[in-house]
Amino acid sequence: MSMTPGGPTNGPEYLDGSGPVETAPTNDTKKRLVALGAILAGGAVVAGGAWAATSFFATGAQPAEALPDSTVAYFSVDLDPSGGQKIEAIKTLRKFPGFADNVDLETDDDLRERLFEEITSSGECEGLDYAADVEPWLGSRAAMAAVDLGEDEPAAVGVVQTTDAGKAEDGLATLVDACGGSAEGDGGGGDGGEESSDGVGGWVVDGDWIVLAETEEIAQQVVDAADGSSLAADSSFTQWTGEAGDDGFMSMYVAKGVTKYVEDAAGMGMLGMPGSPFAPAPDAMGMDPECFENAAPEDIEECFETSDDAASGEPEEVPEELQQMINDFDGAAATVRFDDGAVEVEYAMSNYNKDLTRFVESEEGVEMISGLPEDTVAAFGFALEEGWAQGLLDYVKTLAPDETESIDEQIAEFESETGLAFPEDVETLLGDGVTVSMGGGLDPDAVANGGPGEVPAGIRIKGDADEIQAVLDKISAQAGPEAAEYLEVTEGDGYAVLALADDYRSALEDGGSLGDSATYSEVVDADEAQSVLFVNFNADDDWLVRLTKDMPEVSENLEPLAAFGFSTWVDDETVHGLMKVTTD
Structure with missing residues (x-):
């Protein structure tokens, strides 16, 4: 449901905490080009979450209609929110002094004009007037996309809504003149689709949309490809954006077609950046692990070891397990939206690694969180199905088949040094479900003077307490007497309990109704x-505000926060996630 303007304000409100990202130009020409591009296609991205949080994905034509179904990646923004959503969002943001002091934004402001002012405030694009040169033709929706046009790399494309195609032609020409010289496009100058000398690019105005690309020829290719086979009508796009839930003010989509480029990168030994869903271990990819750990992102390529295939220019063979993951990826989508005053991010992606996700489908950990004390400050709950540790080990070995013997040797050494049996003891230790939580009463001064025993943190494990204690005794023997006192299990409410502070141990034993x-x-x-993952910012006398009281500017901007939640689940072919943030 949507919020009602002027309605009750007793319940929590919600916000998006993302921030602006800006890239500093290197010369005057680039400054003008960046300003031009931002006005046309990237305004909401440049302005960041402060602007985006005032938006709501309204019904009506969307940029996906102007893109072909060969689009492999898509990001759209709508700056035409419903009146109620805009008002409530700005009210929420203005609770944060950092926003109210630095962004003079009122509920009836034209967000496009405010973006225009921000983008041109550096003095670039002199002589432009928003009311005369931009407002008559600029719509409220825009997108950036990567489109497969049959080349080695996808084409980067921007799509901007226009309210008047004729005025858009003149307006674009005016923008180019003011912001960076000549460019090609429908009536915009240039010749034959070649890239303009100053790199502004080209465009085609087609109905309600302006399609921007590196050249006019590429833009026209996109328009032609979209005729009769648009992204908006594509079954995969419809499926994955539908899986991501109700419409929002930002939408993102990645198609199965992107695997074509992923596969090429993997074959060239260029895949595996930190955080990539297709990232095996560095040494499994012909990469020097030590170099990988220490290199800056821009220097990662230098860490790849030269192989006979690389020296000959031939692509390296993609590991079988990685190839299977690439084959099994079918798509992904995400949405950022307001819902009943909530700002939430929901995503859905194809379950391309079922060999691992089958171990995380139990709801036991979430049920355990529900039974924590109601005054819980923060908690994380999860459960792993039986066999998960061996399954993870088998998976690692498939990514690095040449390292299997070395991995077995490392495990044997680990068992010898610790006395632990892998995977049996590790699985016993995590049982059938785990919660890690913190209660109220955290006092940094007490912790500094009294040590870990003053920290109200603990673990609950669903499993046999005696068996868990037997594993912990092995760890205690290696850790020493100082750690051993915190590795004693007690039983409570059907769970094995570990805690640093005695009072919190008792609270976990008794359970609750969080x-x-x-x-x-x-x-x-x-x-x-x-x-x-759950965090209650209001618990324990606004604990985060209290802990940052020596930093007033930080503290006052944290005070409006109420709670945070991040839920994940696997539904057969789909992996889901939902994140929410609330304010008082």
Whole structure:
């Protein structure tokens, strides 16, 4: 449901905490070009979350209609929010002094004009007037995309809505003149689709949309390809954006077609950046692990070891397990939206690695979180199905088949030094479900003077307490007496309990009803979740504000926060995630 303007304000409100990202130009020409591009296609991205949080994905024509179904990646923004959403969002943002002091934004402001002012405030594009040169033709929706046009690399494309195609032609020409010289496009100058000398690019105005690309020829190719086979009508696009939930003010989509380029990168030994879903171990990819750990992102390529294939220019063979993951990837989508005053990010992606995700489908950990004390400050709950440790080991070995013997030797050495049996003891230690949580009463001064025993943190494990204690005794023997006192298991409410502070141990033993609290249910999808991260900012006398009281500017901007929740779950062919943030 949507918020009602002027409605009750008793419940929590929500916000998006993303921030602006800006790239410093290197010369005057680039400054003009960056300003031009930002006005046309990247305004909302340049302005960041402060602007985006005032938006709501309205109904009507969307940029996907102007792109072909060969689009492999898509990011859209809508700056035409419903009146109620805009008002409530700005009210929420203005609760944060950092926003209110630095962004003079009122509920009836034209966001496009404000973006225009921000982008041109450096003095570039002199002589432009928003009311005369931009407003008559600029629409409220825009997108950036990567389109497969049959080349070695996808074409980078921008799409901008226009309210008047004729005025758009003149307006674009005016923008180019003011911001960086000549460019090609429908009536915009240039010749034959060649890239303009100053790199502004080309465009084609087609109905309600302006398609921008490196050259006019590329832009026209995109328009022609979209005729009769648009992205908006593509079944995969419809499926994945639907899986990501209700419409929002930002939408993102990645198509299966992107695997063509992923596969090429993997074959050239160029895949595996930190965080990539297709990233095997560095040494499994012909990369020097030590170099990989220490190199800056821009220097990663230098860490690849030269192989006979690389020296000959031939692509390296993609590991079988990685190739299977690439084949199994079918798409992904994400949406950022307001929902009943909530700002939430929801995503869905194809379950391309079922060999691992089958171990995280239990809801036991989430059920355990529901039974924590209601005054819980923060908690993480999850569960792993039986066999997960061996499954993870087998997976690692498939990514690095040449390292299997070395991996077995390292495990044997680990078992010899610790006395632990892998994977049996590791699986026993995590049981059938785990929660890691923190309660109220955290006092940094007490912790500094009294040590770990003053920290109200603990773990609950669903499993046999005696068996868990036997594993912990092995760890204690290696860790020494100082650690051993914190590795003693007690039983409570059907769970094995570990805690640093005695009072918190008792609270965990007694259990509670966190899952029934309004704060928890507002940010966690308890019906679907199989793992949950939850933070209650209001708990324990606004604990985060209290802990940052020596930094007033930070503290006052944290005070409006109420709660945070991140829920994830696997539904057969699809991996889901939902993140929510609320404010008071």
